[in-house]
Amino acid sequence: MIARTEGTYRVKATGARPKIIVSADGRGVVGHAGARLLADVAEVTGLTEAFGDALAGLRRRRGQHDPGRVAVDLAVMLADGGEAISDLAVLRDQADLFGPVASDPTAWRLLSGVDGEALGRLRDARARARQLAWAQLAETRGGLPQTTAAGQPVPGLVLDLDASIVLCHSDKESATPTWKKTFGYHPLFCFLDNTREALSGLLREGRAGSNTTADHITVLDAALAQIPDSHRHGTPILIRTDSAGCTQGLLAHIRDLRKQAVDTTFSVGVAITEPIRQAILHAKQHGTWVPALDTDGEPRDGAHVAELTGLVPADGFPAGTRFIVRRERPHPGAQLSLFDSIEGMRHQVLATDTPPGHGAIQYLEARHRGHARVEDRIRCGKDTGFGRFPSRVFAINAAWLEVALTGIDLLAWTQLLLLDGELAAAEPKKLRYRLLHVAARLTRSARQTRLRIAQHWPWADDLVTAFNRLAALPRPIT
Structure with missing residues (x-):
């Protein structure tokens, strides 16, 4: 309800919501905390390493971002619901959670450097990671x-x-x-x-x-x-x-x-x-x-x-x-x-x-x-x-498609290996809303970094269980 008093407007509280004061001075707070699962699944299935091998020829100078890691970050961003390369900022601006993430121009250079041969190597890398993910699934879930x-x-x-x-x-x-x-x-x-x-x-x-x-x-x-x-x-x-x-x-x-x-x-x-x-x-x-x-x-x-x-x-x-x-x-x-x-x-x-x-x-x-x-x-x-291709260049869009397919696989592997019940069968939209986009606090003590999820978040236990299962995944020799 809005009331007018002497030329000004005053908002009257008409509901039972608590009054809040908003400021931008929070420390140790991160968003999209559940998306870290996707990044770690890429690590434990060997996808990041395999992508690095596949794209090793695209590294231009020492100290530059590893091309395989850039490709994985793009896949994580898309799996998390991003639509454009600029959405990498969600990962990049939370380095304490996701580590160093490449800039938008670096990501563009990577995609523009993926020719037909590199695309074939990316597909081979996905196959290697899939073999490892299926072996882990056989050991932990029976197949x-x-x-x-x-x-x-x-x-x-x-x-x-x-x-x-x-x-x-x-x-x-x-x-x-x-x-x-x-x-x-x-x-x-x-x-x-x-x-x-x-x-x-x-x-x-x-x-x-x-x-x-x-x-x-x-x-x-x-x-x-x-x-x-x-x-x-x-x-x-x-x-x-x-x-x-x-x-x-x-x-x-x-x-x-x-x-x-x-x-x-x-x-x-x-x-x-x-x-x-x-x-x-x-x-x-x-x-x-x-x-x-x-x-x-x-x-x-x-x-x-x-x-x-x-x-x-x-x-x-x-x-x-x-x-x-x-x-x-x-x-x-x-x-x-x-x-x-x-x-x-x-x-x-x-x-x-x-x-x-x-x-x-x-x-x-x-x-x-x-x-x-x-x-x-x-x-x-x-x-x-x-559903949306970023470039006017067909080859870049073909590389984007391969990265998008990788993001879909990361979601599937996360659900198959780490989740149960409704969440294991949920569509990406529901999974993002309940798990991937959750906020949390990062705290440090005894040389350890803890990700603290809100105690009363309805799916907090599911997320903690998923991270525990991730840590316990076997690394079978294939």
Whole structure:
């Protein structure tokens, strides 16, 4: 409430908030204290050292900031919610917590020096750190988590490929009009559904096609190179895409990977063409429809699935490919084709080379439906670096994308190795709000520096436990 008295205004207290006096003379107080977890995870997984080796050639003079450390600081900043290189100031201005952090011009010079060869070395460094992180996870948590479908575990690893448009609001190299009549880039990604790690990404111009076979193969091969040998060979790997990945070249490549002792299968969306519409109509009259299942294995209301194998021409598909259709009552606002409007049901078709006897069609359909989670991964990724590219130069933006993928991995490793319960599954926004952005005091005694978190902060114990687990992580020899 504001009252006016003799030409002045006076604010009356109308609530129960305590009165405060604000000054800028606090000592030993730090913000974003939880982000120190991310920096330390980069250390204990060997990422900082590996980045240093990968970028050693970019050091220009003695005493300059280690390029690997600069790259890690950028990744920590993005994982912590920063959007631009200038946000490094949050780390730089708290040297007592984060140590010396490079200036903005130094960070720019680093990114501008990352060419194609250096980018390849950064990816190799990420793979080395991932191998160590997975070994630590095996020793402390028993191994990688399993993804589930219809209440059942999905064996092995599940890789999801998907592309997304990133808008650019200024003229940047290779930013072009997109198929959605917007302007920007059209990067392609591969995420590991088991752990939410960002295995690979390819920055592409905006007009790049959604179903470009060569790009899908490039991203898939880069993702497989990120998986440690002990998991890449001998572990079932399911590769999921939407209909953009349903190309003869990609499916043939996935099948050929078996010749390299990589146990790959695919589950891809299929565009509904006239032959498929005829197969659906035939199944409607003569097929056996069974209830579709939700993620928990319970019947999905108003949804049914049927197998179309043998009814759909399989020309161009690898031998043994099966086709499964789901029909479902459309939700309000759903975009329907003319065929769906006439039938009064929404139809979606998938193709998979999972042979009979390895799960009912309800399970296979629910397993494929889990591919939709990649959209959440990309949405969170746009909030963790690759939703905004800093430069007009394409090569710098490609390096920025690699750093952003690294930040996503740091978040995933922190949750897998150090957190439990809700926080272990939280999206980055919630994790930042509860843990990473917490304020604390730094005190020194007996030659030790203590980070003191507010006693009554609801997640103080979770943060202390995470730091204790971090200190106790094994350093296995790989």
